[in-house]
Amino acid sequence: MKVDYLIVGQGIAGTVLSYMLIRQGYQVMVLDSGSTYTSSQVAAGIFNPVTGKRLVKTWEADKIFPFLEAFYTGMEKVLGAKLFYPMPIYRPYKTIEEQNSWTAKTSSPDLVPYTDTQVNNSAYSKFIHNPYGGMLIKHSGYIDIPVMLQAHQKYLIDQKSYLQKVFTYTDVEVLDGQVVWQGIQAKKILFCEGTYNTKNPYFHWLPFEQVKGELLIVHIPGIQLDHIINRGIFILPLQDDLYKVGATYEWDNLTWETTKEAEQELTDKLKELIKVPFTIIDHQAGIRPASADRRPFIGLHPEYPVFGIFNGLGTKGVSLAPYLAHLFMEHLNKNKELDKEVHINRYFSLYYKSK
Ligand SMILES: Cc1cc2nc3c(=O)[nH]c(=O)nc-3n(C[C@H](O)[C@H](O)[C@H](O)COP(=O)(O)OP(=O)(O)OC[C@H]3O[C@@H](n4cnc5c(N)ncnc54)[C@H](O)[C@@H]3O)c2cc1C
Incomplete structure (x- = not known):
């Protein structure tokens, strides 16, 4: 089987990213372990542009909030499920x-x-x-996360784009700039593993x-x-x-x-x-899955660009995921620069130190 992207994890991050890639016409395979111990299964799903005791506007709120509304209402129509509750x-x-x-x-x-x-x-x-x-x-408002995850999983299954399996890092082979995992050949593997990233040999150096x-x-x-x-x-x-x-x-x-x-x-x-x-x-x-500097981890591996990561959404997965998945897609498919605050290249020195 050949796909453009093999996505590991179907929490909020993997759901939003795979949905966008499919809607743009890319071939995608999503793998999820089916574990019930995930952040997204517990999340209340609230999106809130002004937070904290000091009443602070969320980072990039003027871009993120109009984007999320358009994204989730569009997703509702495509998946035929009620998820957006402003x-x-x-x-x-x-x-x-x-x-x-x-x-x-x-x-x-x-x-x-x-x-x-x-x-x-x-x-x-x-x-x-x-x-x-x-x-x-x-x-x-809030997003009904359990409904979103289930409806998207069904959408993936209908397109033969979903496997309930644990991704095993030892089965990865990199061949001619492509990557093969258990018979699936992909241009890239994008890891959306939430807190399980600690086990990932390619990205464990990121400071969660x-x-x-x-x-x-x-x-x-x-x-x-x-x-x-x-x-x-x-x-x-x-x-x-x-x-x-x-x-x-x-x-x-x-x-x-x-x-x-x-x-x-x-x-x-x-x-x-x-x-x-x-x-x-x-x-x-x-x-x-929060990061030390409160900004997500997005980008391609410094040495093996067949591997990418979309993680570190922390306390704000619902509001951050749509806009940042869009930026990541533009980076992957159109070579556009990623916002430097979320690009993992801010930590590349940690990778080289860890070798
Ligand atoms: C109590 C609580 C309340 C919250 N409330 C909110 C809220 O109101 N609003 C908000 O925006 N955020 C909230 N959050 C944060 C939100 O849950 C996270 O931002 C978001 O769920 C992170 O999603 P994720 O997809 O990165 O990770 P996860 O949801 O953890 O998903 C990772 C997925 O990857 C799979 N996986 C991992 N490794 C592998 C592997 N090797 N092979 C196969 N599959 C694998 C896992 O099974 C899982 O399905 C809350 C969190 C908690 C704990």
């Missing part, structure tokens, strides 16, 4: 100082398109502690700084929330009075198991935020 994020102020400083910040030209301080706070007061009011973030995250699925009857709420934690509405509540950040205990400590942390924060009772239905944990 909705504002309500951020209640914690203190009067926060109210003052955030209100001032939202009037900066940078944040005006993404924020709104004209909010009907009393609509939230019935179930949320918001004595100082709050503000809205616009151009936000993985971050564990846990979230709860809770039942909150009767509040009929149709916005995301964010203050220290997020509350994301699902269906049938169910909500995702998260997430924690843990740099040391990098296992896929849920912990009592995270459950306690999330429960305490939720009790501080809402006025109504809730019941925990489920608890999930995952590890985010």
Whole structure:
């Protein structure tokens, strides 16, 4: 079998990249181990252009957010699955100082398109502690990741472009500028392995700084929330009075198991935020493939350009993947320069040191 690209991994990264390549007419084969221990299986799927306590606009938001909306709505049509849920994020102020400083910040030209301080706070007061009011973030929402992964896998299977298999590095042969793996000949292999990159002999030198995250699925009857709420934690509405509540950040205990400590942390924060009772239905944990400098890892191997990587999406896979997959495609197929902030050549010195 001959393809243009063999893609290893079908999380958010491999899904978005393979979908784009196929839509551009390239022959693709996607391989995934089928493991349930992946970051994408746990992700809440939120996209949010203004984050953090200091209310900072996401890197390249003016390019990334219009791009993601067009991408996911187009993907919905092609895959015939509902995945794009645009909705504002309500951020209640914690203190009067926060109210003052955030209100001032939202009037900066940078944040005006993404924020709104004209909010009907009393609509939230019935179930949320918001004595100082709050503000809205616009151009936000969430992607139903499990639905996206499943619908795309079906699309790949229908085109005979999917194999559920673990990629074994020892079976790789490089011949005349092409690469062969278990009978599949490809122009390039693109690795989208998330946290499993640590085992990859071609790219293990990249400085990942993985971050564990846990979230709860809770039942909150009767509040009929149709916005995301964010203050220290997020509350994301699902269906049938169910909500995702998260997430924690843990740099040391990098296992896929849920912990009592995270459950306690999330429960305490939720009790501080809402006025109504809730019941925990489920608890999930995952590890985010984050990088030391908080920028993704994209590009071709310094010595063996038949291998490429699309990884390091960290906490923002949903918003970063579409725009950056597009840049990577332009780099691969049209030789366009990659943005230097995401290009792995910023770490080539680590590769040469590791040899
Ligand atoms: C609790 C939590 C909440 C989060 N919430 C959000 C959120 O709201 N919004 C957001 O944007 N991001 C969120 N994230 C981050 C998001 O999950 C990641 O950015 C994203 O999922 C990374 O996707 P990925 O495809 O790079 O990696 P992964 O999802 O880990 O996918 C890698 C895939 O590669 C496969 N694979 C690896 N090695 C091999 C191999 N050798 N052979 C075959 N297959 C292989 C794996 O099986 C897997 O399917 C959250 C993460 C966590 C943990």
